[in-house]
Amino acid sequence: MRPGNKNFSELDLQGADFSSLDLSDAVFSNSNLESANFEGAELSNADFEGADLSKAKFRDANLEDASFRHVRAINIDLSQNDLTNVELNHGNFTLGQFEYSELNGKTIFGINLYNANLQNALIGKSMFVNASLVDSNLCEADLRQTTFYKADTLLRRRLLIARAAAESRRGQGHRASGARYVPNKPVRVGIGCSGPVAAGSLA
Structure with a gap:
C-alpha cells in the first residue's frame, strides 16, 4: 500500500498503524504520533520534526x-x-530503546538520552555535543573513537567509575581500558556491565 497524500503534519494520529507502509518523503511535523506503529515501514526522507513520538515503534x-x-x-x-543518516539533533529520547541500533560516525547535538537503552548499539567514531546520557544503559555498546563533548556531569562520573572498574579486573583475565584522566582534556574510558568494552572519550 502506498498512501497518495503524504502530508500528515499537525494531525492527531495517536495509536495509528503505519506498519509496513511506504511512507517515503512523508511529512509528520508537529503531529501527535504517540503509540503509533511504524514497524517495517519505508520512511526514507520522512520528516518528524517537532512531533510527539512517545511510545512509537520503529523496529x-x-x-x-x-x-x-x-x-x-x-x-x-x-x-x-540503522540510524547512521537519521537527524536526531535536540530530540528528547528519554527511556528510548536503541538496542543493536547503528549510530556510527554521527555528530549529534543536544540530544536527551536520559535512562535510554543503548545496549549493544554501534556508536563508534561519533560525537555527542551537549548530550544528556544520565542513567543511560551503554552495556556492551561499541564506543570506539566516540567523543562526548561537554557531556553532563553524571555521565562523566559514570564513565570514570566504569574505567576504574575495568582496571580493577586487570588481574582477573579481563582486558583493561587503558584509560587515563587529565583534567580539562579528553578522557579515554571503558563502559559496560560485566566485562571488557570498547573505549570512548570525554572532552
Missing part, C-alpha cells in the same frame, strides 16, 4: 535520511535500526 523500519529533530519521543522503540 525494522527504513529511516534513511529521516528527520527526528526536536521530537518528543519518550520510550520510543528505535531498536535494531
